[in-house]
Amino acid sequence: MNKVEAAIELFDDYNRQDPRKIVVDGVTYPYEYFYALQLYHWVKKLEPAASDVLLLASRCQHIGRWQKPRETYPADKIGYHKWRTDLAKLHAEKAGEFMLQAGMDENSIKAVQHIILKKQLRTDYEVQVMENALCLVFLQFQYNEFLQKHDDETMIRILQKTWNKMTEPGRNAALSLKYNDRGKELISKALSS
Known part of the structure; x- marks a missing residue:
């Protein structure tokens, strides 16, 4: 080893x-x-x-x-x-x-x-890859739980913050994930506001 x-x-x-x-x-x-x-x-x-x-x-x-x-x-x-x-x-x-x-x-x-x-986030490539991955783990495994706990307005704010933390590779991967109907609708609203 x-x-x-x-x-x-x-x-x-x-x-x-x-x-x-x-x-x-x-x-x-x-x-x-x-x-x-x-x-x-x-x-x-x-x-x-x-x-x-x-x-x-x-x-x-x-x-x-x-x-x-x-x-x-x-x-x-x-x-x-x-x-x-x-x-x-x-x-x-x-x-x-x-x-x-x-x-x-x-x-x-x-x-x-x-x-x-997370030093030099945005300017350090590896730190940004990690941030993208963290956001994707949230969206894949924790997003549904958040949907049950928060109202639409709060969720839209959370999604916008999450989206702003990611760069294009993270965003593209996020759009490829499967979401329930409310999850999809809120992502759509968050990205269009």
Whole structure:
């Protein structure tokens, strides 16, 4: 096993400890482990020649996320932003620890952390591939759940923000996904406003 494989195995072992579960096609997965697999899949689909650094980042983008539940922060916008900032730091630290354990060098660790922290979004190609993949995972696996929780106006705002985060490859992939009738209608409204 090479160092990249060793690091991925460490990431996966850790994410399998997520006490939250998700059932997809009758199979139960630890929540963050499932989403790490999906993010990795989308990164490879969007960028078939993805570097080891980008693949590693995709497998640990949200590592250990269950350790900082959203409910432990104030429900307002400031609380939300603090939660997101603290999560990003947690993910970057955990990724670095496991990569070091796998014998990876400092430059590789910093490069993975750069992507996880979304530094230079829009100008760094790999960071943007990751952002596209994150949006696609949301649209493919979480969008329907959001549809059940939010009214049309809120969903249109969420979709517009999601769309604005993506570049053309992400947008084209998003349009190829299957949505229910309300999901399609809201995407259409969001893109035409």
